[in-house]
Amino acid sequence: MKPMNFLKKLLKTTPTPIKSTLTITSSNGFHMRPIAKFANEVKKFDATITIEAKEQKVQATQVPKILSLALETGDSFILYSVGEEAKEADSYLKDYFNKLMMEDSKVEIAKQEDENYQAPSIYGDTIVKGVGIAPLVKYKTIEIVDDTKKSVDIKEAIDLTKEELLNLYKDSIKGEETQIFLAQKEILSSEIFEKEFKSIEDLDKVFNQEIENIKDTKFKSKVSDYKDLKKRVLSYLGLKSVLKLPNTPYILLAKDLLPSEVNQISKTAIKGVILEEGSLTSHASILLRSFNIASIIVNKPICENSSCNYPNVIIDANSGDIILEPTSRDLRKAESKQKKIILENDKSYSKRFEPSRTKSGRKVRVLANITDVNSAKEAKDDGADGVGLFRTEFLFTKSKPSLEEQIRAYREIFELFDDITIRTLDIGGDKSLPYINIPKEDNPFLGLRGIRFSLYEKTLLKEQLLAIFKAHNGKRVKVMFPMVSQKEEFRRAKRVAFDVAREHNIDISNILFGIMIEVPSVILALKVFDKGVDFFSIGTNDLTQYLFAIERTHPILKVDLTSPIIISALKIIIDNTSKPISICGELAGIEEATPELINMGYTNLSVSSKLIPSLKEKIRSI
Numbered sequence: 307m308k309p310m311n312f313l314k315k316l317l318k319t320t321p322t323p324i325k326s327t328l329t330i331t332s333s334n335g336f337h338m339r340p341i342a343k344f345a346n347e348v349k350k351f352d353a354t355i356t357i358e359a360k361e362q363k364v365q366a367t368q369v370p371k372i373l374s375l376a377l378e379t380g381d382s383f384i385l386y387s388v389g390e391e392a393k394e395a396d397s398y399l400k401d402y403f404n405k406l407m408m409e410d411s412k413v414e415i416a417k418q419e420d421e422n423y424q425a426p427s428i429y430g431d432t433i434v435k436g437v438g439i440a441p442l443v444k445y446k447t448i449e450i451v452d453d454t455k456k457s458v459d460i461k462e463a464i465d466l467t468k469e470e471l472l473n474l475y476k477d478s479i480k481g482e483e484t485q486i487f488l489a490q491k492e493i494l495s496s497e498i499f500e501k502e503f504k505s506i507e508d509l510d511k512v513f514n515q516e517i518e519n520i521k522d523t524k525f526k527s528k529v530s531d532y533k534d535l536k537k538r539v540l541s542y543l544g545l546k547s548v549l550k551l552p553n554t555p556y557i558l559l560a561k562d563l564l565p566s567e568v569n570q571i572s573k574t575a576i577k578g579v580i581l582e583e584g585s586l587t588s589h590a591s592i593l594l595r596s597f598n599i600a601s602i603i604v605n606k607p608i609c610e611n612s613s614c615n616y617p618n619v620i621i622d623a624n625s626g627d628i629i630l631e632p633t634s635r636d637l638r639k640a641e642s643k644q645k646k647i648i649l650e651n652d653k654s655y656s657k658r659f660e661p662s663r664t665k666s667g668r669k670v671r672v673l674a675n676i677t678d679v680n681s682a683k684e685a686k687d688d689g690a691d692g693v694g695l696f697r698t699e700f701l702f703t704k705s706k707p708s709l710e711e712q713i714r715a716y717r718e719i720f721e722l723f724d725d726i727t728i729r730t731l732d733i734g735g736d737k738s739l740p741y742i743n744i745p746k747e748d749n750p751f752l753g754l755r756g757i758r759f760s761l762y763e764k765t766l767l768k769e770q771l772l773a774i775f776k777a778h779n780g781k782r783v784k785v786m787f788p789m790v791s792q793k794e795e796f797r798r799a800k801r802v803a804f805d806v807a808r809e810h811n812i813d814i815s816n817i818l819f820g821i822m823i824e825v826p827s828v829i830l831a832l833k834v835f836d837k838g839v840d841f842f843s844i845g846t847n848d849l850t851q852y853l854f855a856i857e858r859t860h861p862i863l864k865v866d867l868t869s870p871i872i873i874s875a876l877k878i879i880i881d882n883t884s885k886p887i888s889i890c891g892e893l894a895g896i897e898e899a900t901p902e903l904i905n906m907g908y909t910n911l912s913v914s915s916k917l918i919p920s921l922k923e924k925i926r927s928i
């Protein structure tokens with residue numbers, strides 16, 4: 307059978323109604339941001355998709371309805387897909403959901419340090435580290451009535467708010483905070499806001515009902531999103547409520563803040579925020595993190611009955627202390643802490659383009675793990691010394707990119723860096739492509755993954771290699787094969803590469819070929835591989851999974867990524883290889899492990915790009 311026919315056979319075409327069970331594995335539950343992202347993806351399919359849980363069935367496009375199911379960690383729901391694209395939708399959404407759960411990591415509770423202030427201190431949980439000294443200002447809003455907006459009706463106000471949120475979403479640069487605006491827009495797009503509203507009271511009722519639905523659930527912190535939305539809609543109707551804030555530095559004391567209020571304070575001389583209620587995972591907390599505003603939650607009222615007139619308050623979010631009436635020694639201590647923090651932050655970021663050497667002069671290269679052109683540009687801007695892992699499968703997630711599209715993307719990325727490692731498609735296991743039918747397997751993590759799939763169905767591999775070769779333009783590029791477990795696989799993959807180059811008459815003398823070390827069998831055959839490959843890169847994520855026989859996405863079973871067993875495996879690897887070697891799994895970015903990795907001889911670490919400046923600085927301190 308010709309390869310193209312085979313590929314066509316693999317492509318799914320028959321739409322059939324299907325049902326899948328999905329389980330919430332994120333410790334945050336299925337909360338607003340992932341729900342909104344999920345609902346947004348659902349809309350892209352020509353299919354009717356519903357969610358069934360707790361004896362209720364809701365449309366998978368309706369954010370508030372899904373939210374009101376209050377699905378927590380360990381709960382499951384059934385996803386029903388019916389219609390023309392049901393099969394594609396089911397396959398894509400299952401995958402997308404699992405990815406969302408993985409990305410939605412538990413919020414790290416900032417580690418607090420001990421501090422001894424002389425004056426009494428009020429202790430709280432740290433949202434964002436930092437130290438601020440300024441007068442305390444109590445939360446106060448002022449209502450502004452704008453008569454010029456009287457002509458706008460409620461429907462128009464809702465539409466304008468949706469437009470505003472969409473623009474905020476598009477204009478934000480990156481990160482979790484952008485999803486907040488998308489989540490809020492999705493709420494307003496749900497059918498409960500499609501009815502005809504006769505009055506503001508009518509609108510109020512709908513908001514109050516939704517708040518009522520979630521106020522006693524794990525998602526009660528999202529009540530502020532409904533309040534925020536109401537505020538945004540009302541402002542288009544001429545009823546504006548804004549925070550009253552000084553022009554001079556201040557520390558804000560509030561019960562809780564709405565996301566839009568965090569935006570407002572971020573544009574002022576704010577030195578810190580003290581919240582008397584709220585949670586570390588609320589949208590206000592996420593935004594405080596993204597604006598890096600020192601903040602603490604105390605979970606109790608402060609200065610309830612007094613006038614709250616404190617002209618010199620210390621907020622030390624590094625230790626969790628709030629000192630309302632500090633002594634002059636306390637003030638000196640806080641000031642010197644402030645200076646140190648500023649110096650440290652400035653130092654690592656401003657030195658991100660400089661090479662990182664240990665104190666003894668050993669150069670360690672910090673490379674980036676990237677997924678596409680945008681992440682490559684971010685990596686460049688974050689000071690990456692090169693790309694240690696280009697996970698190309700991310701270019702393939704929605705649909706198969708054409709040869710030309712691949713060439714364009716690869717070329718643009720190759721031009722950005724002198725040192726680049728591109729990994730051929732790594733699908734299978736937890737990474738499936740909606741348009742490719744991998745034969746059903748009982749244990750996908752032990753099945754047609756990575757190079758095994760590419761060798762089983764070579765069409766995609768051949769096209770990808772051709773795109774890489776055409777894009778490389780004589781430049782030195784490292785091509786890496788994933789999930790290699792036997793030397794025969796590497797040999798066959800390399801032969802495919804040479805056949806492609808010969809068929810298209812492309813000189814690939816500058817292309818290097820290597821493998822990921824992520825299957826334990828390779829460790830037992832290092833000497834054999836060492837003779838054949840040009841380089842190695844260790845995927846500690848999969849290596850850990852296969853060493854411990856614990857699925858990396860398992861909701862209950864977890865392995866410590868810095869376990870001494872992994873460290874011993876890394877030691878065996880470095881002692882038995884002579885070719886250039888790097889680490890590109892998560893372990894490469896865990897700073898507690900950095901001294902040990904360097905000590906063993908690992909001097910190429912590939913990490914997610916936002917970790918680069920501080921990892922470089924850590925290396926300089928070793």
Ligand code: PEP
Binds near residue numbers: 892
């Ligand atoms: C790994 O397994 O450690 C790795 C870097 O690859 P991925 O996480 O993409 O499987």
Ligand code: MG
Binds near residue numbers: 788824845847848
């Ligand atoms: Mg891997």
